[in-house]
Amino acid sequence: MTEPHSPGENELLDLILAVLKEGPKREGEDVQIGPATPLIGDNALLDSLGLVSLITGLEQRLDDEYGVVIAIAIDEAIVEDEGPLRTPATLVKYIRSLINAQ
Secondary structure: OOOOOOOOHHHEEEEHHHHHHHOOOOOOOOOOOOOOOOOOOOOOOOOOOHHHEEEEEHHHHHHHHHHOOOOOOHHHHHOOOOOOOOHHHHHHHHHHHHHHOO
């Protein structure tokens, strides 16, 4: 078994993109997913079920793959258009801040 370690920004982005590609998306959506893909707000990739699936999938994979246990809270401040869940790139920075705060 490998020693748990904190994932870097590139690892986090890869993880987020993988979870997004595996999870539910809006009906009929076939879009390219990248660091700047809108996750919430106007023309967003995710509906409410997709957002919950992304959060739970990330929390589980961070624990399974890195031994990192964090809670990515979903409240109004976080899901606003300017919040940390607006794109995969902003989500990377938010997750890094949660890990660094441990």
